[in-house]
Structure formats: structure tokens, C-alpha cells
Amino acid sequence: xxxxxxxxxxxxxxxxxxxxxxxxxxxxxxxxxxxxxxxxxxxxxxxxxxxxxxxxxxxxxxxxxxxxxxxxxxxxxxxxxxxxxxxxxxxxxxxxxxxxxxxxxxxxxxxxxxxxxxxxxxxxxxxxxxxxxxxxxxxxxxxxxxxxxxxxxxxxxxxxxxxxxxxxxxxxxxxxxxxxxxxxxxxxxxxxxxxxxxxxxxxxxxxxxxxxxxxxxxxxxxxxxxxxxxxxxxxxxxxxxxxxxxxxxxxxxxxxxxxxxxxxxxxxxxxxxxxxxxxxxxxxxxxxxxxxxxxxxxxxxxxxxxxxxxxxxxxxxxxxxxxxxxxxxxxxxxxxxxxxxxxxxxxxxxxxxxxxxxxxxxxxxxxxxxxxxxxxxxxxxxxxxxxxxxxxxxxxxxxxxxxxxxxxxxxxxxxxxxxxxxxxxxxxxxxxxxxxxxxxxxxxxxxxxxxxxxxxxxxxxxxxxxxxxxxxxxxxxxxxxxxxxxxxxxxxxxxxxxxxxxxxxxxxxxxxxxxxxxxxxxxxxxxxxxxxxxxxxxxxxxxxxxxxxxxxxxxxxxxxxxxxxxxxxxxxxxxxxxxxxxxxxxxxxxxxxxxxxxxxxxxxxxxxxxxxxxxxxxxxxxxxxxxxxxxxxxxxxxxxxxxxxxxxxxxxxxxxxxxxxxxxxxxxxxxxxxxxxxxxxxxxxxxxxxxxxxxxxxxxxxxxxxxxxxxxxxxxxxxxxxxxxxxxxxxxxxxxxxxxxxxxxxxxxxxxxxxxxxxxxxxxxxxxxxxxxxxxxxxxxxxxxxxxxxxxxxxxxxxxxxxxxxxxxxxxxxxxxxxxxxxxxxxxxxxxxxxxxxxxxxxxxxxxxxxxxxxxxxxxxxxxxxxxxxxxxxx
Amino acid sequence: xxxxxxxxxxxxxxxxxxxxxxxxxxxxxxxxxxxxxxxxxxxxxxxxxxxxxxxxxxxxxxxxxxxxxxxxxxxxxxxxxxxxxxxxxxxxxxxxxxxxx
Numbered sequence: 023x024x025x026x027x028x029x030x031x032x033x034x035x036x037x038x039x040x041x042x043x044x045x046x047x048x049x050x051x052x053x054x055x056x057x058x059x060x061x062x063x064x065x066x067x068x069x070x071x072x073x074x075x076x077x078x079x080x081x082x083x084x085x086x087x088x089x090x091x092x093x094x095x096x097x098x099x100x101x102x103x104x105x106x107x108x109x110x111x112x113x114x115x116x117x118x119x120x121x122x123x124x125x126x127x128x129x130x131x132x133x134x135x136x137x138x139x140x141x142x143x144x145x146x147x148x149x150x151x152x153x154x155x156x157x158x159x160x161x162x163x164x165x166x167x168x169x170x171x172x173x174x175x176x177x178x179x180x181x182x183x184x185x186x187x188x189x190x191x192x193x194x195x196x197x198x199x200x201x202x203x204x205x206x207x208x209x210x211x212x213x214x215x216x217x218x219x220x221x222x223x224x225x226x227x228x229x230x231x232x233x234x235x236x237x238x239x240x241x242x243x244x245x246x247x248x249x250x251x252x253x254x255x256x257x258x259x260x261x262x263x264x265x266x267x268x269x270x271x272x273x274x275x276x277x278x279x280x281x282x283x284x285x286x287x288x289x290x291x292x293x294x295x296x297x298x299x300x301x302x303x304x305x306x307x308x309x310x311x312x313x314x315x316x317x318x319x320x321x322x323x324x325x326x327x328x329x330x331x332x333x334x335x336x337x338x339x340x341x342x343x344x345x346x347x348x349x350x351x352x353x354x355x356x357x358x359x360x361x362x363x364x365x366x367x368x369x370x371x372x373x374x375x376x377x378x379x380x381x382x383x384x385x386x387x388x389x390x391x392x393x394x395x396x397x398x399x400x401x402x403x404x405x406x407x408x409x410x411x412x413x414x415x416x417x418x419x420x421x422x423x424x425x426x427x428x429x430x431x432x433x434x435x436x437x438x439x440x441x442x443x444x445x446x447x448x449x450x451x452x453x454x455x456x457x458x459x460x461x462x463x464x465x466x467x468x469x470x471x472x473x474x475x476x477x478x479x480x481x482x483x484x485x486x487x488x489x490x491x492x493x494x495x496x497x498x499x500x501x502x503x504x505x506x507x508x509x510x511x512x513x514x515x516x517x518x519x520x521x522x523x524x525x526x527x528x529x530x531x532x533x534x535x536x537x538x539x540x541x542x543x544x545x546x547x548x549x550x551x552x553x554x555x556x557x558x559x560x561x562x563x564x565x566x567x568x569x570x571x572x573x574x575x576x577x578x579x580x581x582x583x584x585x586x587x588x589x590x591x592x593x594x595x596x597x598x599x600x601x602x603x604x605x606x607x608x609x610x611x612x613x614x615x616x617x618x619x620x621x622x623x624x625x626x627x628x629x630x631x632x633x634x635x636x637x638x639x640x641x642x643x644x645x646x647x648x649x650x651x652x653x654x655x656x657x658x659x660x661x662x663x664x665x666x667x668x669x670x671x672x673x674x675x676x677x678x679x680x681x682x683x684x685x686x687x688x689x690x691x692x693x694x695x696x697x698x699x700x701x702x703x704x705x706x707x708x709x710x711x712x713x714x715x716x717x718x719x720x721x722x723x724x725x726x727x728x729x730x731x732x733x734x735x736x737x738x739x740x741x742x743x744x745x746x747x748x749x750x751x752x753x754x755x756x757x758x759x760x761x762x763x764x765x766x767x768x769x770x771x772x773x774x775x776x777x778x779x780x781x782x783x784x785x786x787x788x789x790x791x792x793x794x795x796x797x798x799x800x801x802x803x804x805x806x807x808x809x810x811x812x813x814x815x816x817x818x819x820x821x822x823x824x825x826x827x828x829x830x831x832x833x834x835x836x837x838x839x840x841x842x843x844x845x846x847x848x849x850x851x852x853x854x855x856x857x858x859x860x861x862x863x864x865x866x867x868x869x870x871x872x873x874x875x876x877x878x879x880x881x882x883x884x885x886x887x888x889x890x891x892x893x894x895x896x897x
Numbered sequence: 898x899x900x901x902x903x904x905x906x907x908x909x910x911x912x913x914x915x916x917x918x919x920x921x922x923x924x925x926x927x928x929x930x931x932x933x934x935x936x937x938x939x940x941x942x943x944x945x946x947x948x949x950x951x952x953x954x955x956x957x958x959x960x961x962x963x964x965x966x967x968x969x970x971x972x973x974x975x976x977x978x979x980x981x982x983x984x985x986x987x988x989x990x991x992x993x994x995x996x997x998x
Contacts, residue, residue: 057963076929083934
């Protein structure tokens with residue numbers, strides 16, 4: 023910015039600020055600032071624009087000190103007096119506003135602290151993740167190592183492109199062997215983020231080669247918990263798996279790349295990855311993540327275009343595995359927060375609705391109270407207060423309410439954010455660091471201002487307009503137009519509340535459907551222990567023997583009824599999904615592209631009874647399916663439906679490439695499809711091989727128990743250590759826990775929205791009640807006359823209730839239009855429910871009308887129960 | 898009047914012969930939004946008086962005239978008070994540091 027330009031800008035700022043200065047002091051004030059700025063402008067080093075901004079503080083200070091502003095102070099004092107006189111009104115208004123503002127502040131903080139938070143890396147907008155997309159599978163998929171290696175070799179858009187493989191080491195340096203959650207990273211991983219180590223160094227290029235890769239970088243958390251944060255550990259070795267690993271360095275806790283969905287930030291070590299000889303050939307099963315940094319000057323669209331071209335070439339070279347597979351380049355930020363955005367939109371809408379309802383309620387309260395303040399305002403007006411003065415006074419009173427509510431709201435938001443940090447869904451990054459920050463405070467202040475205008479301006483304008491009438495004078499037309507206005511506000515309130523309740527109803531129905539999904543297994547009383555037994559049990563004989571001994575030992579624990587084992591355990595975080603090509607030998611060869619690609623799994627015979635699975639056709643795997651018996655499999659219902667439609671599955675021969683070799687299996691049974699990842703994802707087309715015929719070291723033990731399974735976990739670990747003291751446990755849980763974890767986000771959303779809907783319902787009912795009470799009291803005379811003329815108690819009741827119900831019905835009708843309009847937006851949050859579900863929406867309408875009827879009935883009953891003589895004496 | 902730390906700094910700057918608002922900012926390192934309200938308050942309390950720079954000086958330098966602040970007797974008294982308070986604070990701080998060490 024040029025020198026003269028700076029001065030010019032600084033002078034404009036001062037000119038703007040001078041508006042704040044009372045007119046009689048303004049010229050001199052401006053001259054002083056202009057003099058100083060002009061003198062300062064001779065030194066180009068001085069930040070005169072910044073200095074000029076200080077003139078606002080100066081101007082504001084002068085203004086608040088100035089006599090003219092005693093008015094505001096007077097208004098504030100008056101406002102406090104009003105509160106004392108009508109404490110009930112003030113408490114209600116502040117309470118309503120505080121609750122809804124707290125919701126707004128919390129929602130705003132989630133957006134500002136999570137969605138808009140800059141990632142703590144160098145030029146974070148250049149960091150990308152790359153996923154696979156398949157034309158026949160929705161969503162982003164993990165990457166197969168073969169594909170990553172090709173991408174890295176061919177792409178030129180990236181400064182670094184690194185592969186990340188989830189892994190685990192057994193650490194034997196402590197009292198008990200322990201599993202370390204590990205990621206193996208290829209060259210350039212840390213450079214892609216542009217971070218520096220806390221201690222030591224990161225990996226050297228040569229450490230990513232076979233034989234030189236026994237090097238790890240510890241996470242700060244692990245370093246502190248296991249080595250007391252001793253920097254001396256760097257350069258030394260720690261015992262992992264089968265040998266010593268050199269500790270190269272330590273990475274700080276704030277490095278939480280969170281790019282793996284199920285392991286947010288709970289890793290213990292990073293290890294250098296050397297690509298294995300077989301890995302370039304793995305193209306069908308993705309289990310790696312890929313992170314990269316774009317070269318300077320390369321836009322993400324260019325990188326995407328390049329990856330599209332590369333994917334097409336790879337697909338041509340490997341038609342069997344890569345047909346329809348493409349690489350999806352997205353920024354790390356989008357990956358981290360992209361999925362949260364729609365939910366935040368939904369909550370945002372709910373929050374705004376509640377806030378609007380609250381404003382409408384306060385407007386209503388102000389209008390109602392205004393009727394009783396007319397006299398006071400008329401007197402003030404008669405004594406010479408101008409209309410703008412009266413509007414100002416009324417607005418200051420509302421501001422006082424809103425500011426007090428704002429302070430309370432901050433306290434409530436603090437509580438809400440603490441709650442979110444502790445109980446919110448873990449998958450949402452950074453949720454544990456939510457707090458009330460300066461921006462939240464500023465937002466609350468701005469909100470108080472906005473609420474003042476939204477809720478207070480209309481009543482202020484209307485009430486200040488009565489000044490021209492003589493004190494004590496009442497006009498029916500004024501009352502009527504005010505009644506209409508207040509009824510319109512109630513219509514708006516009811517409509518918004520209905521929309522919220524319908525939305526909540528839809529989510530509730532989704533949740534009920536989801537919990538009711540048939541998982542294919544019984545989830546109660548099952549203990550789950552995931553472990554890897556490859557290291558000390560080499561070969562099929564040793565693996566079979568190990569599982570037999572472990573099963574027998576665990577079965578002997580009191581409270582354990584039966585023990586089974588499986589390779590790919592449903593709902594466990596590190597779920598294994600090994601897919602392979604298969605061929606039905608008794609059927610004609612499929613067309614190219616229609617080959618069978620299914621997941622295969624390995625299970626012991628007792629796995630099925632433990633999980634409560636019964637065969638749909640044929641039989642289950644049994645003890646007779648031993649290593650030397652004919653090779654058999656059972657298939658999932660989803661497999662049968664996908665590949666054996668119109669064919670009797672039992673007796674079909676299936677060729678499976680297993681551990682590198684093709685082998686023939688006979689299908690002996692069909693079992694219900696087990697869901698593996700989440701209740702709302704489709705069941706796997708799965709083939710289950712008997713453990714005895716396909717022993718594996720990736721074992722998850724499942725045990726059906728007669729007592730709470732959680733109480734048996736420690737005993738079970740001890741019993742297994744009696745067989746192999748070096749055995750580590752990757753994950754222990756109850757099956758119920760594992761399923762529940764996947765419901766957490768939805769349950770949480772439901773609880774929050776139910777809270778909002780409840781609040782909305784309450785506020786709408788209160789609004790309705792308030793309006794009808796006023797109408798009823800204004801009609802006292804009419805009611806009195808009617809009753810004196812012989813109208814029955816019931817007639818009067820009907821008269822008032824009908825008025826209230828008409829208003830509510832109009833509100834419900836408007837709300838229904840809104841619900842239908844929002845159907846498209848809601849669809850993505852629902853499961854097995856259409857967004858126009860009549861039960862949820864009809865239920866919401868009935869609930870709303872019932873509450874409305876109750877809100878009408880109370881004032882109506884009061885009016886009808888009145889003594890006509892008393893009623894006629896009004897005024 | 899309340900003697901805050903920034904107020905003490907402004908008083909000292911005036912005592913040291915800085916007479917214009919921006920010069921006081923330079924001398925104290927305080928932002929304009931802090932210095933001016935302090936000057937206004939000192940003015941209102943009678944601790945400083947202000948006048949406009951002579952027109953001739955400003956015209957010679959081809960800029961608008963600047964406002965000139967100087968301490969009154971009361972202001973000088975206050976500045977002295979601020980200074981002795983600061984010295985007492987510094988000594989107390991020194992003793993604290995020494996006793997810790």
C-alpha cells in the first residue's frame with residue numbers, strides 16, 4: 023500500500039469513527055486525529071492505518087462519557103426497574119432466550135472450532151488424500167498397495183505421495199506383552215505434512231528398504247507413558263515383535279492425521295515401510311491409505327485429471343482387478359470434515375428454528391406486556407419524549423434482556439461443549455477440544471444484538487405508536503390488529519416447531535429401524551477377543567493346535583458356555599475383508615466382468631452356535647470338516663442371492679484361490695448374511711471356510727457367556743497367557759459394545775434433536791398459551807354478557823378453544839408445507855424411512871395439536887369458570 | 898483517579914517531554930485506542946491541559962496543526978506518585994525474586 027494511500031485510508035477511518043463522537047465535539051476531535059495522522063504519515067514505517075483504527079475506541083469512549091448518553095444509562099436503569107416490577111416476565115424472557123442462544127453459540131462453536139479450524143500443518147491446503155472409487159461400490163475405498171505403487175511411480179503432480187498401512191507390533195519391553203497400534207509409512211510421509219519431530223528425526227530414504235526398516239518414530243503419548251518422556255530413548259532400541267527396533271524420533275501429540283476412519287489418533291508408533299515383494303501384485307483388496315502434497319502451482323483439479331488418466335491406463339493393464347477403479351484426490355480438510363458438514367447443516371437449521379421461535383415468543387411477551395405499559399408510554403410521550411426516544415428506550419430494555427440471556431447462554435454453552443467434548447461422537451475430529459473461546463463470546467454478543475432487533479423492534483415500533491392517544495384510552499381496532507399480529511406470530515411458531523418435531527420423528531423412526539436390523543447374529547452375552555497368533559505358531563498344524571488349546575482353556579472358565587473363532591469378526595474396528603475371485607465349477611463360465619468377487623472368511627464350527635446363527639439351507643460347518651475331510655464351505659444369503667439366483671446352492675462346487683493356490687470346495691450350507699461394518703451398510707457376500715481346513719493366525723475368539731461378558735475379559739486374558747505368555751490382544755470387547763459403537767453418532771444426533779424439538783414444542787405451547795390468555799381476558803366482558811344471557815359453560819369453552827385451535831391448525835398446515843419442502847434435505851439422514859413418512863409427520867402434527875389444545879384449554883377454562891358479574895365489572 | 902499501569906506509562910511519557918498523542922504512543926508502545934482515552938480522562942480530571950500547535954509551525958510543514966498536551970501541577974504530582982509506586986513495586990519484585998532464588 024502506498025504512502026499517500028495509507029494516509030487516505032486512515033483519514034477515511036477517522037471520518038467514519040467521528041460519527042460516534044457527539045456533534046458538538048466532533049470537529050475538534052477530527053482535527054486532532056487528522057493532525058496526528060498527517061504528521062505520522064511522514065514516517066512511512068508507522069502503521070498509521072492501525073493507529074487510525076484506535077480512533078474508534080477513542081470516539082466510543084468520548085461518546086459513552088458524554089452527557090447525551092446518560093439517556094442510555096437512564097434507559098438501562100429504567101429497564102432494571104421494569105424487571106423488578108415484572109420479575110416473572112423478565113425471568114421467562116431471559117430463560118427462553120438463554121436456552122436458544124446457548125444452542126446457537128454451541129452450534130456456532132462447532133463450526134468455527136471444527137469445520138473452519140486450520141490444520142496445523144505447513145500450507146495445509148496442499149495436503150491431499152487419495153482414495154479408490156469403484157463404479158459398483160458407493161463411497162471412498164481404501165487403496166490396494168499395487169495401485170498406490172503405480173500411482174507413485176507415474177504421477178507428477180505430487181511433491182510427496184506416501185502410503186500408510188495399518189499394522190500392529192507386539193511390544194515386549196513392559197511387564198506384560200502389549201499390542202502397539204502402528205502405521206507403516208512409506209517414504210515422504212512426514213514431509214507431506216511438513217512437520218518437524220519433537221525429538222530426534224524422522225525416517226531416512228534408505229530406511230524404507232528391506233533389511234534397513236527396523237526403525238520407528240514414537241508418538242509423544244506413547245513416549246511419555248512408556249519412557250517418561252526421556253529424550254535419551256532416541257537412538258536406542260526397543261523390543262518389537264521379533265527383534266530390536268531403533269527409535270529414530272518422537273512426533274508431537276498435535277500431529278493427529280486422523281485419516282483412518284476407525285483409528286482416530288490412537289496410534290502408538292510409526293514404522294518405516296519397505297515394500298514387500300508380493301505387494302505390487304495386490305490390486306483387488308484395498309487396505310492402505312494414501313496422503314500426498316501437491317507440487318507448488320499444481321491445482322487439485324490438475325492432479326485429479328492426471329490420476330484419472332493414470333487410472334485408465336492401469337485399468338487397461340489389469341482388466342481383471344482394475345476395471346471401473348479410479349483414484350479420487352481430495353484435500354485432507356475435505357476428507358476430515360466433509361462428512362460432518364451435512365449434519366452440521368441439519369443441526370444449524372434446528373438451532374436457527376429454535377432461536378426464531380424464541381424470538382417470536384419474546385416478541386409476543388413484549389407485545390403482551392406492552393398492553394399494560396401503554397399508560398406509562400403515553401405519559402412519557404405527552405411529556406415530550408419523541409417516538410425515536412421511546413423506541414430507543416424499549417430497545418434498550420430488550421437489549422438488557424438479551425445481554426443477560428447472552429451471558430447465561432455462554433455459561434450454558436460452556437456446559438454443552440464440555441458435554442460434547444466428553445460424550446460427543448469420537449469420529450468427529452477435535453470434538454474433544456471444544457470450548458467457549460473469544461469468537462464464541464463475540465458471537466454471543468452479536469447474537470444478543472440481533473435478538474434485540476428481531477424480537478424487540480416490532481413491539482417497540484408498535485408500542486411507541488400509541489403515544490398520541492390519551493392516557494387510559496383503549497381502542498378496539500388497536501387491540502384487534504395486535505391480536506392478529508400475535509396470532510400470526512403463533513402460526514409461525516407452531517409451523518417451525520412442527521418442522522422440528524417431524525424431523526426428529528423421522529430420525530427416531532430411522533433409529534428404530536436401524537436398531538431392528540437383522541444382523542444375522544445375537545449380540546447379547548458374547549465376549550470378543552481379537553488376537554494375532556502367527557508369530558509363535560507357524561504352519562497349519564501349530565495354528566490348529568493353538569486354537570484347540572486356547573478354546574478348551576477359555577471354555578473351562580466358569581461363566582463361559584461355548585467358544586468359537588472367526589477370522590473376520592463383524593463390527594470390530596480392524597475388520598478384515600479379504601476378497602478374492604471365485605468360480606462355480608458346475609456353472610457356465612460368467613461373462614468377463616461378471617466374475618464372482620466375494621469376501622472369504624474362516625470360522626470354527628462353534629462360531630455359529632456362539633453367534634446364534636442357524637442355517638437357512640443345508641448345514642453349518644461341523645467338527646467332521648477336519649483337515650483331511652472333503653473341503654467344504656458355507657455361504658452367506660447375500661452370496662446366494664448375488665451369484666446363485668435360481669440355482670440350488672447346496673452341492674455346488676466352488677473354486678477359490680486361497681493362499682495363492684486354487685482349491686475346490688463344496689457348498690454345504692447357506693447362513694443368514696452377517697453385517698460386518700455398520701447396521702446401515704449392506705451385508706457381505708461371504709464364503710466361510712472351516713478353520714481346520716484353512717487355519718489362520720488372525721483369530722477373533724467369541725465366547726457365549728452366562729454372565730456379563732465384560733467381567734470375564736481379564737480372566738480370559740490370564741488363562742490364555744498361561745498357554746502363551748507372549749500373546750497380545752489387539753481388541754477386547756463385548757459384541758454389544760461393538761455394535762453400539764456404530765450407533766453412537768446417530769443416537770447422539772437423535773438426543774440433540776429431541777432436545778431441540780422438545781424445547782420448540784414447549785416454546786410454541788407457551789406462546790399459544792400467552793396469546794389465548796390475553797384474548798380470553800380481553801373478551802371477559804363479551805364472555806360475561808354471553809353468560810349472563812344464558813350461554814352454557816361449554817359454549818364459552820368452545821369459543822376460546824376454537825380460536826386457539828384455528829391458529830394452531832393454520833400453523834400446522836404451514837409447517838407441513840415446510841416439512842414437504844425439506845424432504846429432499848432430510849433423505850440422507852434417514853434409514854428405511856421416506857422423508858414424507860406419514861407416521862412420523864402425522865404423529866408430529868397430532869402431538870402439536872394436542873399440546874396446542876391443552877395450551878388453549880387452560881385459559882379457556884379460566885374464562886368460562888368466571889362469575890359473569892365479575893367479568894362485566896371489567897374496566 | 899485510578900492509576901493503571903498504562904496510565905502511569907502515559908504520565909511518564911508526558912513528563913519526559915512527549916507532547917503529542919502519537920509521540921506518547923511511540924514512547925509508551927501503547928496502541929492509540931489505549932492512549933487517547935487515557936489522555937481524555939487525564940484532561941477531564943485536570944491532570945493535563947491541551948492546546949493547539951501554532952498555525953505557523955503546521956503551515957511550514959504543510960500539514961494540519963497538532964494538539965499539544967502538557968501536565969498540570971496536579972498531573973505532575975500524579976506522575977510522581979506513579980513513579981514512586983512503580984519503584985516500590987520493582988523493589989518488592991526484586992525481593993521476591995531474590996527470596997525465591
